[in-house]
Each structure stands twice: as C-alpha cells, then as structure tokens.
Amino acid sequence: MSYGEGSSRPASGFELWSWFFMRISGLLLIFLVLGHLYIMHILNSVEIIDYNFVARRWANIGWRTYDWVMLALALFHGANGIRVIIDDYAHRPGWRTFWMVLLYVVTFILLVLGTVVLVTFPFPA
C-alpha cells in the first residue's frame, strides 16, 4: 500500500539496530538541527557569520558539545541513509563495493575533521 511508511522493521541483527538508530537519531536531530537552523539562519544570518562569530560561540563548551553531538548523529544518520540507497540501487558487486568503501572512508574522514576542529579550536585567553 502507498502509506509512505519507512522500510518495515527488520527482524533482527544489524539491520534492526540500524532501523532503530535512524528513528532515534532522527528524532533527536529534529531538535538539534532545527535549533541550529533557527539560530544560524533566522536569529542570525550567513551575512554576519564569520570567524569571530564562530570563536565567540565556541568560547562556550556547551555549544561545542551541542555541535559535536549534532555532527556525529547527522553524519551517521546521513551515511546510513546513503548505505540503504546504495543497497537499493548498486547491484553489481564491484560498483557496490566501490560505493560502500567510498562512503565509509569519506564518513570516517569527515568525523575526524569535525572532531579535530571542535577539540582544537582555541578557547579565548
């Protein structure tokens, strides 16, 4: 039927965990990301966001924590979504492996980049 549910709940194993992760992270991301968009694009705007804006924000460890949780959840939520899409469309074994490896490598690199800047960005003296 055309009710527009997500994929039906898998019986067990990794796919079941992935199914729950998508829903739980999705629910948390609704608050984290809509909050982020509201602060950055409605209360403030891209016109005033610059290095000093970021430095002032990251002077507060609470915002660094918020940003890291959002980074990790959004990245894994998105990467898992792409994994499902690769599973749906990439059937030839060679290409499937290529896309999966690329996805995992890029996801790992992005998690490292985001974490590095959040941890190493200098606190104001």
Next chain:
Amino acid sequence: MGLYRGYRGSQGQWAWMLHRLSGVGIMLFLMMHIVDTFLAGFGPQVYNHVMAIYKAPLFMVLEVVLVGGVVYHAVNGLRVIIIDFWPNALRWHKSLIVAEVIVFLVLFIPAAVIMLGRLFG
C-alpha cells in the same frame, strides 16, 4: 526507471521519494559544511574567505532550498516515526499527510520570507 517499487503511486510514494531526495541533498551539503567548518581551525583569513562564498546571492537562495529540504525531511521523518511506533495511525494516513503539509508550510514560509527578505530587502 529503476526506482524503488515498494509503494504504488499516490502520496506515500511522493513523500518517500522526496524524503530520499532531500536526504541526499542534505548529506551533500553536510559534507561540504563539515569541511568549511574544519577550515575555521586555520584562522580568520582562511575561514572568512570561505564564508564569503556563502554570502553570494546564489548561495543565499540555495540556503532557502536547504532549509526547506531539512524542514521537509524532519516533518516527514516525524510522520514516519509516528506510523512506525503506532501503526493504528495508518487509519488516518491521508490526514497525516495533510497535517504534514500544513506543519511544513507553517515552519517554512516564515523562514523563507525572513531569509529572502534579507536578500531583497
């Protein structure tokens, strides 16, 4: 077309396709956004130079598209979660879709007006 055939036409199919499409679009932006934020670690000159790209009018319009995509993905995702954990809600699936569209418009229209107002105001 080689698209997923789990649903047969109508609103569910469209909601599902838009969910995937918005998801992929958001993911592409997120990848770019993590890299541009990482560049803040290289100091004001590098970061402000990168941010200047986002201040171009074309990118400010794309920003509205991005916010629309995220709001849709969030509201539709919430509807999917409601159905997943409370299958009885399927009895009102058409009302849920209508409610989704209303919530989307209520959140997105004011946001778009504010963002585009800055660009044209």
